Amino acid sequence: MNPSLPLSTRPRQTHQRRLPWLESVLAALIILGAWVYGFLNTRSPVGPLVPNVLPGTQRVEANGEIFTAYNAEDQVLGYAAAADATGYGGPIYLLVGIDPNGEIAGIQVIEQRETPGFYALLSDRKFIQGFLGKTTDQPFMLGQDVDSISGATLSAGAVAEAIRNASEKINTGALQPTAPPIRFGLPEIALLALFAGSLTLPRFRNTRSRKILHWALLLTGMAVLGFVLNQPLTLANFASLLAGYWPTWQDHLYWYMLLGGVIGLAVLQGKNIYCFNFCPFGAVQECLGRMSDAKPFLPRGVYRQLRWAPRWLAVLALALGLAFRQPGAASFEPFGTLFSFSAGFFPWMLLVFVLFASLITMRPFCYYLCPVGVIMDFILFIRNQVKRIWRTKQNAPMK
Amino acid sequence: MENQTKRSNEIGAVRALQIYVLVTIVLALIILYGSFQQTNSGTLSGEIYLRHNTVEMGGY
Numbered sequence: 502m503n504p505s506l507p508l509s510t511r512p513r514q515t516h517q518r519r520l521p522w523l524e525s526v527l528a529a530l531i532i533l534g535a536w537v538y539g540f541l542n543t544r545s546p547v548g549p550l551v552p553n554v555l556p557g558t559q560r561v562e563a564n565g566e567i568f569t570a571y572n573a574e575d576q577v578l579g580y581a582a583a584a585d586a587t588g589y590g591g592p593i594y595l596l597v598g599i600d601p602n603g604e605i606a607g608i609q610v611i612e613q614r615e616t617p618g619f620y621a622l623l624s625d626r627k628f629i630q631g632f633l634g635k636t637t638d639q640p641f642m643l644g645q646d647v648d649s650i651s652g653a654t655l656s657a658g659a660v661a662e663a664i665r666n667a668s669e670k671i672n673t674g675a676l677q678p679t680a681p682p683i684r685f686g687l688p689e690i691a692l693l694a695l696f697a698g699s700l701t702l703p704r705f706r707n708t709r710s711r712k713i714l715h716w717a718l719l720l721t722g723m724a725v726l727g728f729v730l731n732q733p734l735t736l737a738n739f740a741s742l743l744a745g746y747w748p749t750w751q752d753h754l755y756w757y758m759l760l761g762g763v764i765g766l767a768v769l770q771g772k773n774i775y776c777f778n779f780c781p782f783g784a785v786q787e788c789l790g791r792m793s794d795a796k797p798f799l800p801r802g803v804y805r806q807l808r809w810a811p812r813w814l815a816v817l818a819l820a821l822g823l824a825f826r827q828p829g830a831a832s833f834e835p836f837g838t839l840f841s842f843s844a845g846f847f848p849w850m851l852l853v854f855v856l857f858a859s860l861i862t863m864r865p866f867c868y869y870l871c872p873v874g875v876i877m878d879f880i881l882f883i884r885n886q887v888k889r890i891w892r893t894k895q896n897a898p899m900k
Numbered sequence: 901m902e903n904q905t906k907r908s909n910e911i912g913a914v915r916a917l918q919i920y921v922l923v924t925i926v927l928a929l930i931i932l933y934g935s936f937q938q939t940n941s942g943t944l945s946g947e948i949y950l951r952h953n954t955v956e957m958g959g960y
Contacts, residue, residue, distance in 0.1 A: 553948050610947040624947075633951040803914050807921050814925060818932055830935035833928040847934065851927040858920055869917075870924050 521882060528816045528879070535820035536743060542824075547583045547596060547611070554598030554607030555579045565746065566670055570598070577601055583611060584666035586659040593620075593659045597667035603637045608664065622653040629660060637668040683751045688732070691725040692758050696766075699774040719784040727781030731840040734759055734775055736872040740819055740828035763877070768884050773877040776867060782836050783867050789859040798862040807869055815872035834872065 552558035558570040570578040585594040598607040643649045650657040705711040822831025835852035838844035858865040
């Protein structure tokens with residue numbers, strides 16, 4: 502402790518130094534508790550239902566979200582996965598059984614909270630039966646390979662979507678587990694270019710060149726990661742990573758490059774190169790801010806207090822995603838609303854509110870709500886603390 | 901007088917910022933609630949459809 506400091510400031514400084522540690526430990530404990538809860542409580546209702554959609558099943562083996570059914574001779578009888586989608590009045594949660602040839606052998610409606618009238622229309626028209634015998638490589642899109650139900654289009658779309666999601670899980674996880682083709686295309690090339698550009702940005706001494714590169718990165722990120730691919734970094738990515746829902750690397754190189762690159766560079770270089778260089782939603786906010794000449798508004802004291810809100814919101818969302826093993830549901834960011842133009846009423850409200858605020862102050866979502874920024878700050882904080890402790894130990898005199 | 905106006909503007913801006921954060925947090929919580937409510941699972945509906953013979957069971 503510095504003896505020249507007034508006595509009154511000492512306890513406050515110690516308190517301020519300890520607070521981030523206490524906050525981090527508490528957040529880590531909550532997330533760990535949620536992970537354990539989710540680990541102990543997931544999948545329980547689905548496994549015993551597999552014999553319903555794959556008759557003759559004697560044994561069921563769970564591998565993540567995919568269930569493999571074996572017959573009495575211990576031969577693979579098929580695969581099953583559950584998925585849900587929302588119709589007009591609520592979700593429809595289905596278990597889909599698929600034989601080794603990729604044909605749908607059985608479907609069970611595990612739970613549905615659809616508006617009764619609409620759901621009754623599906624039952625009357627034998628809509629779900631129409632999927633039986635179809636192969637999983639079909640798109641399951643209304644109007645293409647699936648006939649729509651007049652008067653219950655949203656309900657029919659939800660059933661098709663749930664079956665499509667379940668089929669995709671099985672397709673990528675069980676039917677083609679060994680040799681999916683390695684997909685390396687425009688998204689991966691664009692991502693590599695964005696990483697390379699972000700790493701070279703600090704080397705530019707010339708302010709004008711640096712500005713040009715900064716805007717080139719932002720606009721490329723906004724166009725490619727946002728409007729073309731709609732695959733920005735979200736809280737759901739981190740939740741999937743922690744929950745162990747890792748996609749096959751061969752056809753999801755982009756996922757690994759984005760997460761691995763951003764986290765890896767944060768740990769190795771101590772820099773968050775994503776948020777202010779090529780985050781597509783950040784780019785949209787910055788464009789709006791530039792149009793109205795907005796400046797960041799970070800009032801001293803108040804900013805520090807307000808930062809607590811997004812931190813604990815991110816912890817809550819991540820904990821819920823892990824506890825219920827629903828990483829996708831944890832993502833409350835309005836990224837998808839903007840880049841795919843589809844969402845419910847409240848995501849639209851949040852988006853409009855944030856975009857309007859972007860005209861007044863620079864990047865309001867980044868500073869006051871974004872969970873990705875919170876997680877990156879946490880990773881950098883832990884990294885810097887570990888490095889500090891390591892250096893202190895290295896410099897400590899030998900006893 | 902000028903300082904007072906400036907101070908008053910600052911307080912107003914901070915208040916607006918606090919309202920912005922509060923509203924966005926509430927909206928985010930509503931979105932989260934909606935997402936997790938939709939993915940609720942547990943009770944069985946019970947309808948089973950098979951390729952060769954369809955068994956329709958009443959909800960239980």
